[in-house]
Amino acid sequence: MPDNAVVIGRVGALAVALGVGAAIAGAAGAAAADTSESGVGGTQSESRPERESPTSGEADARSVPDAPASGDSDPVDAKPGAASSSEARTGADAAVHTRTSSARLPRTLAVRTADRGELSEARDELDDEPDPVPSPADVAALTALGAARREVGSAPSNAAAAVPEMTDRTTTQTTPVAAASPLGTPQQLAAEHLAQRIVGSLPVQLARLFLKAGFQSAAQRQFDRVGGPDPENLRRLDAAVDAYAMGAAFQQQLLNSAEPSVVMQVAPPHTWYGQSVGASRILYDNPDTIYRFMGVNGASSYVIRGTFADLDNLPADTSFSVLTGLTGNTAAVLTKDQLVIDPDGSFTITADATPAGGRSNHLQLTADTTIIATRNTLSDWAHQTPMSLEITRVGGPPNSLFSQLGGFAIPGIGPAVVRNPALTTLVSLIPPLPYVPTLLRGTVAAVIMLLGVQREETYMSVATTDPGTGERIDPNVLKDPARNAEFLATQLQSAGYFQLADDEALVITVRPGGAGYFVVPVTDDWTVTEDYWNVQTSLNNAQAVADDADGTTYTLVLSPTDPGVANWVSTGGLNQGTISIRFQDLDPEAASLPSVDARLVRLEDLPAQLPPGTRWVTADDRAAQLVGRKAAYDLRFAPYPQP
Template sequence: MAAEKLAITVVQSPAVIAAKATLKAKWLAAAQTTGGVPDEALANLDEAVDESVFAFALSLASGNANDPKVVSFLAAPHNWYGMSVPGSRTTFDNPDTLYRSIPVDPASSYVITGKVHGQKPVDFNFSLYSSTNATLSNLAGDQLGTNADGSFFINANSSPTGGGNQIQLVSGAASIFVRDTINEWGVQQFNSLAIKRTPSASTQSQSADALATTLAATLQTSAAAAPFIAYNTLAYAQPANTLPAPSLGGTGGRLANQAASYAAFQLADDEALVLNVNLGGAKYFIAPAYGRWTITTDYINHTQTLNNTQAVPNPDGTYTFVISPKDPGVYNWVDTAGLHQGFLNPRWQGLPATPASQGPSASAQLVKLSDVRTILPATTKYVTAAERQAQLAARAASYASRYAP
């Protein structure tokens, strides 16, 4: 909470507000080179810029390697403990994942303490990042040793021979990026987490004014636009409405042991994409739709994302989703929230150590909305208007518990 309060103050600085205009212009110019900018995307541009800037501010508010803090970001706007917190979504945020970042220095030693609760995440990872978000190592949840009550500690230091839970801080390490992913909202609990430098070091926190000066300077650089344009390039590497085979992550900040695919969609009101998915033994899958600026919009009140628990599987364990701006009357509807152009980033996590006979895969077929029912499996679950409202009400209620005091 302290970091969020500080970040809110920082983004209200006149210098940061002025720098946003530069960032916005860069985003527009970058988007014009990859797919263009429809009018509906312009309506979401200010929101996307604001959230990206707040994410930068949260990163600065996370302290430094001498006095690190565990700070959550890449989240939708929320209210908790009487505080209204802006959104901090960037570059294909996942509403099923709690993202946390911790600054570290290879010359220092740290102890990370935490607890895995009874209803644990379906998948969680501790990724060691360089200053450019290259993955240097990854400690997966199934590699983590815990006590009977779920508590654990991780030694993070430069030692190459540490026992138990350890993250070796190799040369170039700059942060530990933590992902806890749930597929049962309101049931599964994110892990508790804290960090201490050992031994502790005296440090002087930077003022909000100093952080604002740093943030304003960052927003003036080309680096602030790099994540956005890099992912646009991935999505537009093939024609819109076509989905390339999934690949393992590890570059550009992607989770190293995750399979994912990137694609652009372009749909008219009377069109839909039918997405057929094979989990390939993965514990977790999500089918999300994003706007032109590579972030979600309102996934709380729309089925803008559906995971393998929220959706209904086919009898053979595969999944079929319908992606469209208008409601097709199908339970597994990935609602683009009215957007006709944007991006898809299906992803698979918790992949088996021994690959399944058929690995993760997905295919997309562009169809007329009126023809959707003719190509869906016979076992497809359909919904009435009242059933859709019940589905959405249950979704919003399950999400609300995330920020309950």
């Protein structure tokens, strides 16, 4: 742990720098405010000091991922066909080479499945208090990593496992699947390891108490028409608070945008590589979506590289969103249809303060940019896989205490520093701490949690409140889709909440219109999904049976009790909860927009309320349906089946 004098000295120096910088910014305030984003970006890239160039050996050690084991292939640096890449790709690679040759920048993040050395090294980089000797959990993790590496072999496609998959919703077959998930990178595993340490810190545990009281108070207000949260939802409150705390622990790690990494969060609990990771899902998480986040700032420039392993089975939707501030408003987005992918499945995205200017795969960062969020939405769990992904910072001010403490993400201060080159240089003079103590990380995570009380109520109100009048709406009402969440700029949502007896059902009719994808998921009062891998608490358009051959209409039955319908969306034991139906892959040329309606019926009256040709299933059919669902879900964390 660093000496107190070091911590106090550097924080004090940063405070002085900010004070001097405030005076500078005040003197030149009008000029700074009028500077365009593109002009600022160009000026900053020239005037901000970079780190000193490392020696040749140091550059090799820090900027090149560990060499893969014999037969392994790097999906980015050693991909076939690199010599025939497009001009935009060549230009991006040339820019990376030019900048990294003159500045000591963070190492490139590997996207291969982790092995023993990579996990150990990544943990050493992220852990603020590394264990002096391996703990039993570490030993188990390393043993599992080695076994997985031997079991997986060279390329995922060479090691296939057979899992049952539902076809025609009633029969099973075996399908070859990839043996290793691209999500299990060394950086992801190390981030999960550190997040668990952060959530155990005293500040986070204290913030938990405040968050729990705030969530419960918000639910009492938002669900007042049904008497507030019912006993089952109150039972799930602790789990929701724990998930929010885990999410905050991941977000804290993203704050240093000078050393970016790709972190999967808003994720279900999972066990792999010898470690069990708690849930971090919040705010209407989509069971079909893999969420990954990268901390960035408008004073720096970045290169994002990724690879789709199977171009014949791309995710139903993929997006890269530039988010700003603490609320996550969308400033720019790169959609599936805009993303240029090379013939080998790889792609390169550049991100900085300059406009695209005709360049493909470019994201413009604003002064208040804090995060780039990526989403892979998988409608066919058995065949669609998430992309591999890595990020490298290729330009900008050197890492500093200001960046390490999340200064670029502080409202008002961060944007002011980005807009003013002199202020950027000033705050960059104080170097970062050798490592960030767990207590300090926990304190920052606790602050993020406290901000979550208002945010959670805002998202509850999406389901319970009419956006036009501000009045509470009745349960079991779903309106036509709209854009009602600030960070879902490329999606439409139809939100509401349900109140159902055991012998009641909500019959939902979905007309996708110009949407290539939709999903009907169940969330509790705290806007969190439950066990959607073992229970059918969600259905998307690839999993459901359409009412007609053209797929223009789908009828789904949401109920606590299995009605024997193929298109059953289980409430997962809830009689009260929330719904946020998502529509993605929207066709801007489509003549019709998606629409939704719902009606409350008794189960005994259900057959008369369903369209002709509705598919019914037996108990054996349902069991087979759930077996296929779970096996397909397990591919996200392959080669580790989940509980």
